[in-house]
Amino acid sequence: MPSINPTNTPYSGAAMPQAVSDALVDFLSGQKKPVHLHEPYFTGNEKKYVADCIETGWVSSVGSYVDCFGKDLSDYVGAHAVPVMNGTAALHLCLKMCGIKPGDEVLVPALTFVATANAVSYCGAVSHFVDIEPGSLGVCPEKLRGYLEGLSEEARGKIKALIVTHIFGHPADLEGLRAVCDEFDLVMIEDIAEALGSTYKGRHVGTHGDMAALSFNGNKIMTTGGGGAVITKDADQAAHAKHLTTVAKTPDPYTYIHDEVGYNYRMPNINAALGCAQLESLDGYLAKKRKLAGAYEALFAGIDGAEFMREPENTKSNYWLNTILLDSVESRNAVIDGLRENDIHVRGAWELLNHLDMYKACPKMDLSVAEDLAPRVMNLPSSVFLVDDLQA
Ligand SMILES: *Cc1c(COP(=O)(O)O)cnc(C)c1O
Numbered sequence: 001m002p003s004i005n006p007t008n009t010p011y012s013g014a015a016m017p018q019a020v021s022d023a024l025v026d027f028l029s030g031q032k033k034p035v036h037l038h039e040p041y042f043t044g045n046e047k048k049y050v051a052d053c054i055e056t057g058w059v060s061s062v063g064s065y066v067d068c069f070g071k072d073l074s075d076y077v078g079a080h081a082v083p084v085m086n087g088t089a090a091l092h093l094c095l096k097m098c099g100i101k102p103g104d105e106v107l108v109p110a111l112t113f114v115a116t117a118n119a120v121s122y123c124g125a126v127s128h129f130v131d132i133e134p135g136s137l138g139v140c141p142e143k144l145r146g147y148l149e150g151l152s153e154e155a156r157g158k159i160k161a162l163i164v165t166h167i168f169g170h171p172a173d174l175e176g177l178r179a180v181c182d183e184f185d186l187v188m189i190e191d192i193a194e195a196l197g198s199t200y201k202g203r204h205v206g207t208h209g210d211m212a213a214l215s216f217n218g219n220k221i222m223t224t225g226g227g228g229a230v231i232t233k234d235a236d237q238a239a240h241a242k243h244l245t246t247v248a249k250t251p252d253p254y255t256y257i258h259d260e261v262g263y264n265y266r267m268p269n270i271n272a273a274l275g276c277a278q279l280e281s282l283d284g285y286l287a288k289k290r291k292l293a294g295a296y297e298a299l300f301a302g303i304d305g306a307e308f309m310r311e312p313e314n315t316k317s318n319y320w321l322n323t324i325l326l327d328s329v330e331s332r333n334a335v336i337d338g339l340r341e342n343d344i345h346v347r348g349a350w351e352l353l354n355h356l357d358m359y360k361a362c363p364k365m366d367l368s369v370a371e372d373l374a375p376r377v378m379n380l381p382s383s384v385f386l387v388d389d390l391q392a
Contacts, residue, residue, distance in 0.1 A: 016305040017331045020324075021338030023299055024124070024346075026380060030389045033343040038219045038321065039383040042160050042279045049273035061246075063269030069276050075215075075280065077196075077204045080238035083267035083275070084245050087193040087215025087228035091119035093241055093265065094211040094230060095161070098187040104160040105363065107186070110352045110370040111383050112165040116191050117353050119213075120163075128159060129354045134373060136139035136312040137323075138172025139164055145180050147365040155363075161187035166195035168379065169221070169320035170311055174200045174208040177348075181209075192231070196221050197286045197318035198371050206231040216271075220385075221285060221320050222278035224271040231381050285384045286318055292387040293319040296380060300324055305331065321379040329375040336378070351379040 011019060028035050055058045066083055073081035084090050100106060108117050110129040117127040130147070133140035139162070148156060162181055164172050174190075179187040192198070192206040193215035199205065206212030216227035230241045243249075248262030267275075290350030302307040305327040311317035326332045332348055339346050352374050353359050354367060 010139070011303075011305055014131050016303065016390055017338065019303050019335035020306045020326070020331075021342070022334045023162055023303060024335075024339060024380070025342045026346060027295070027299055027390070028344055028368070028386070030391075031381075031386060033385075035344045035381045036383065037347060037379060037381055039192070039385075040218055040223045041281075041285065041384045042277075049277050053270045053273045056205050059270040060268050061266055064274070064355050065269045065272035065276055069224075069267070069272040069279070071275060072279050073229055076282070077206055077231055079204075079207045079212075079233045080235060081214075082151060082230040082232075082238055082241040083224075083272055084228045084230060084265045085267055085271075086120055086226050087191075087213055087217060088382075089245075090213035090228035090264040091115060091163075091189075091191060091193075092122045092229045093244055093263070093277065094124050094189045094213050094243070095119055095125070096188060097230075097232075097237060098161055098210060100187075105158045105191040107139075107144070107159060107162040108353065109163070109165050109167075110354050110367045111127040111137060111167065111349060111366065111374050112163075112191065112353065113193070113350060114353060114356065115193075116163055117359055118167055121288055121358075125160075126158075127353065127359060127362050129352075129359075129362060129367060130162075131365055131367045132167075132370045132373070134359065134369060136170045136172050136315075137167040137309070137373065137377070138170070140369065141173050141176030141180050143365070143369075144177070145183070148180070148184050156184065159184070159186065161189055163189045164209065165190050165193075166198060167197050168323050169198050169307075169318040171195065171198050171200040171315040171317065173312070174205070178208060190231075191348060193217075193228070194220065194320045195318055197282060199316045206355050207233060211237070216275060216278075219319050221289070222275070222282055224267065224275040224278070227267050227271050227275060229267075234371070255365065286385050289319045289382065290386045292318075292382065292390075293322055295387070295390060296322045296324075303372060309387055320382065322382045324335040324378050324380065325373065326376045326378060332376055332378050344381060345382065349374045349379070
């Protein structure tokens with residue numbers, strides 16, 4: 001790899017974005033074009049298990065792969081896991097099961113995927129946006145505590161829960177946030193859609209809060225086509241989640257009775273078959289992604305104004321999407337443009353949720369850190385297989 005800016009002199013004007021795109025074009029020169037942000041990777045038993053579903057006819061709502069996937073996932077995460085049809089449904093169930101009802105407010109980071117806030121709306125509740133910290137891009141516990149302390153008792157009384165998103169795979173400050181939740185009597189739900197395989201102080205994310213939601217969408221670290229899971233440490237809660245995903249039908253063999261308003265949220269067997277195969281490979285994916293992250297970190301070490309986001313202290317990130325922070329939104333856009341010409345897809349972070357039409361009127365705290373960082377964040381191509389074809 002050529003050494004970039006060996007003297008480490010600050011860039012000026014368009015020189016820095018140019019250096020970033022040159023570095024990435026060179027870094028990814030051995031890859032098949034276009035280079036996407038995150039592609040699925042099937043090298044294990046995927047075909048075999050999916051073919052088995054088709055041959056036996058067990059493609060839909062019941063079958064051995066769903067049970068097997070739930071069990072394997074539970075072993076992997078270290079808590080009960082109930083497979084569902086997508087991550088958004090998993091979030092919706094978590095909120096429902098934690099008692100979130102119309103009129104309640106739920107604290108949601110301003111920087112997260114829109115599904116996090118949508119799930120709150122599905123419950124008839126209101127998202128209340130909170131700020132993030134620069135290290136993890138997750139919710140900032142100190143700032144949140146100060147904010148909650150400053151609210152009137154009445155305003156505080158409406159707030160029932162906090163959703164913590166582990167952005168791009170980097171675990172948020174779970175200990176700090178747990179303490180704030182305990183202090184203010186809030187339920188803590190972890191949105192671990194992007195963070196399968198990430199740990200905080202040695203324990204898998206999703207086991208530090210009250211409940212958690214996983215996603216296996218096609219762009220996540222592993223996929224079931226579409227899918228998700230509800231994670232809980234409580235066996236009764238897991239059984240109830242499963243009941244809710246299967247339209248709350250009672251098990252009686254002679255009658256068709258549903259004992260509450262349930263959902264058709266279960267994961268089809270054919271998707272679970274894909275999941276069983278992907279899960280077998282997950283540790284290998286994590287090792288490759290860690291190696292890719294190391295290579296990116298080295299690549300950007302010499303470029304002033306483009307900072308690679310390392311995993312926070314006391315955590316292990318799955319490095320789902322490698323991320324750099326640029327010095328300005330203009331630089332970021334210039335890099336995106338430069339790379340598009342080279343068939344390399346990168347992207348900025350989501351628009352802050354408090355800017356979206358349907359969430360503009362929601363309550364929020366000062367969001368200055370999110371407002372500053374979000375427009376400067378850029379995700380890099382992070383598919384598991386990229387590391388195999390890196391130029392030496
Ligand atoms: C992907 C994602 C979701 C939603 O998962 P789906 O399976 O696409 O419904 C929720 N939250 C975050 C942070 C995500 O990245």
